[in-house]
Amino acid sequence: MEQRIKFLQGNEACVEGALYAGLNFFAGYPITPSTEIAENLSARLPQQGGKFIQMEDEIASMCAIIGASLTGNKVMTATSGPGFSLKQEALGYAVMAEIPCVVVNVQRGGPSTGNPTHVSQGDVMQARWGRHGDQAIVVLTASNNQDVFGMTVEAFNIAETYRTPVVLLLDEAVGHMREKLVIPAAGDIPLVERLKTALKEGIDYHPYLPREDGRLPMSDFGGVHRYNVTGLFHDMWGFPSNNPGVVHGLLRHLVDKINNNANQMARYKEYYLDDADRILISYGSSARSALHVVENRRPRGERLGLLELQTIWPFPDHIVRDKCKDADSVIVVEMNMGQVMQMVKNAVDNPKKVFLANRIDGQLVTPTDIRNILRLIQGQGV
Amino acid sequence: MAVKDYIRERFFPHMWCPGCGHGIVLNSLLRAVERLGMSKNEIVMVSGIGCSSRISGYVDFHTLHTIHGRALAFATGVKLGQPELNIIVPMGDGDALSIGGNHFIHAARRNIDLTAIVMNNRIYGMTGGQYSPLSGYGTMATTAPYSNIDQDFDVVDLSIAAGAAFVARTTVYHAKQMADILMKAIIHEGFSVVEVMTQCPTYFGRKNRAGDAVDMMEHMKEITTPIGSKAKEKNPDLLERGIFVQKEIPEYCQEYERIIERAQADVS
Structure with missing residues (x-):
């Protein structure tokens, strides 16, 4: 397929990215503002x-994609706010049973029914910790259609590489905004296909025994290898075990396979960071306002820079620490009460230089909002 | 193939209590599968949470032991993802009709080709004897110490109302009939429900002074009768067993193949 140019909304860009990545099974339920994906x-x-x-x-919907993934399909579901809350138990199952799948959450205002048709970025921590039990999970974001497409492909690639669910955390503004998308030609973006076992029938297959490189080859349900899949702690055949060594080993494996590969999964964009004395950190639609401020103030001699995070979890501590080490102040721009700001404070050498520029009223954080907060930080008043 | 070739022998003896009826369900199910001559590779068993759901660990099929109440939702994904597979979904009464009630009625309405087995022992066994939506008015349970005021579902009526293509009831006392019914349920193309009345002497039996396992099984014999029997005319309180519904209606995965044809015709 040749390269194509389209004009569409972010939710449709997500669809294009998923199809490009090889999606062939989707289960969903109507919910604003993600419904266009379904x-x-x-x-x-x-x-x-x-x-x-x-x-x-x-x-x-969440359960159905897990079942379909086990028969060899690339699978996805899409939801928002309350729907994401409802999916959490089954999402935890996918973590435990190591089922590749992609869960899109087009964020809206919460808690509860909240602000269904308005933008928010309040699910950063829920995406990370919404399920019971220790675990690690991959969460990606995007701020424009081209990146929505690219990060959707990335989500599938990471899901297949690490045998894990991946959450794509979009927001209402990104999901509904219409702009250009260049769909790359087939093959332009490398795709990770499912790693399947080469073991022949009759040879003992271990669905939960990682290879030396850490990857776990799968075998489709219906194939020649019959094994068990469970949400209980389990041994390398997938059978339940509460042996302390097995429990400890599996939990470590689930967490380490993500956290030890944080650098490989870290996706970010940087603008004018080389000489920046004030650094904005943002993601999703708020990163667009942040970039506007940076590009607007640079010609006036202000040494502003932007670090746009595209991988939020595992949190790229090293990158944030490294990029911000020479900055006088770091301003996190987000539409929640400081969920990523807290992570940035933990990451940088001096948490006192970290500030929050946010909105929590369902309105997009604007360049003017950010500019006003920058003036406040500098003691210039609004 | 001998019945024992369908089990994972290394996990026996099973974890069910002495006198539990679930082992009889396992036995009849394997005999049904054996009589159908099915290959182990073409069967997926999907189960939820509870005593009944542990059945998936004992069979040498592709087995998916999921979360409480959602077995049918997972099974729907497996089936639509690979329609050539035969999917068997054993569930307990709480799993199928309390926490999983929504998935149950919608799987029936959708008529996707799954075989749902409701292993109805009228109690939550794994957690120690709480009342379920099938316990019934007047029963005793650890959460109904002054007797239960919840009315129960009739699994057969509920399944018929929800549109299931195959609906049957049997008991562990009638193990041969159970195997026969399960065989028909598995080969029926569409959503099949088989209610199997089974006993939990450990919790339901003790709480309700129902005697031991043999007493409870004899009771099942006494309170049931074949569909349309004369005994039922004389005693309307008897529960009928047998196949209530067996109808050919469009199956979901087959219908979806037509959707694909339509969508592709639109494009070309």
Whole structure:
């Protein structure tokens, strides 16, 4: 397929990215502001022989993609706020059973029903810690259609590489904003296909025994290897075990396989950081306002820079520490009460130089908002 | 293939209590599968949480032991993801019809080709004897110390109302009938429900002074009768067992193949 140029909204860019990555099974439930993803896939997937199903609720959608992933499909579900809360138990199952899948959360205002049609970035910590139990998870974001496309492909690649669920944390403004998207030609972005075991029938296959490189080859349900999948702690065949060594080993494996590869998964963009004395850190739609401020103030001699995070979890501590080491102040721009700001404070050498520029009223944080906070920090008043 | 070739022998003896009826369900199910001559590679068993759900650990199929109440939702993904597979979904009464009630009625309505087995012992066994939506009015449970005021579901009526293509009821006393019914349920193309009345002497039996396992099984014999029997005319309180519904209606995965054809015709 040749390169194509389209004008569409962020949710549709996500659909294009998922199809480019090889999505062939989607289960979902209608919820604002993510519904366009389901609507588009209900038309697009069957055209390619893929499957779309609207399940009876959010929980069932999450469960269905896990089941479909086990039969060898690349799978995704999409949701928002309350739906993301409902999916958490099954998402934890996917972590435990190491099922590759992609969960899109187009964030809206919360808690509860909150502000369904308005923007928010309040689910950063829920994406990380929304499930019971220790664990690690990968969470990606994007601020424009091209990046929504790219990070969606990335989400599938990471899910397959590490046999793990990946959360794509978009927001209402990104999901509904219309702009240009260049869909790359087939092959322009490398795709990670599922690693399947080469073991023949009759040879003992261990679904949960990592190879030397840490990857775990899979075998599709229906194939020649029959094994067990469970949310209980389990041995290398997938059978339940509460042996302390097995429990400890599996939990360490689940956490280490993500955290030890944090550098490989870290995606970010930087603007004017080389000589910046004030650094904005942002992600999603708020990063667009932050970039506007930086580009607007640079010609006036202000040494502003922007670090746009695209991988939020595992949190790129090293990168944040390194990029901010010479800055006088670091201003985190986000639409919540400081969920990423707290992580930045933990990462930098001097947490006192970290400030928050936020909005929590359902409105996009604007360049003017950021500019006003910069003036406050400098003691210039608004 | 002998029945024992369908089990994972190294996990026996099983973890169910002495006198539990679940082992009889396992036995009848394997006999059904054996009589159908099915290959182990073409069967996926999906289960939820509870005593009943541990059945998936004992069978040498592709097995997916999931979370409480959601077995049918996982199974829907497995089936639509690979429609050639045969999916068997054993569930307890609480798993299927309390926490999983929504998935149960929607799987029935959707008519996706799954075989749902409700192993109904009228109690939450794994957690120690709390009342379930099938315990019924007047029963005793650890969470109903003054007797239960919850009315129960009738699994057969509920399944029929929800649109299931195959609906049957049997008991562990009638193990041969159970194998026969399960065989028909598995080969029926569409959503099949088989309610198997089974006993939990440990919790339901003790709490309700129902005697030991043999007493409880004899009771199942006494309170049930074949569908349409004369005994039922004389005593309307008897529960009928047998196949209530067996109808050919469009199956979801087959219908989806038509959706693919339509979508592809639109494009070309």
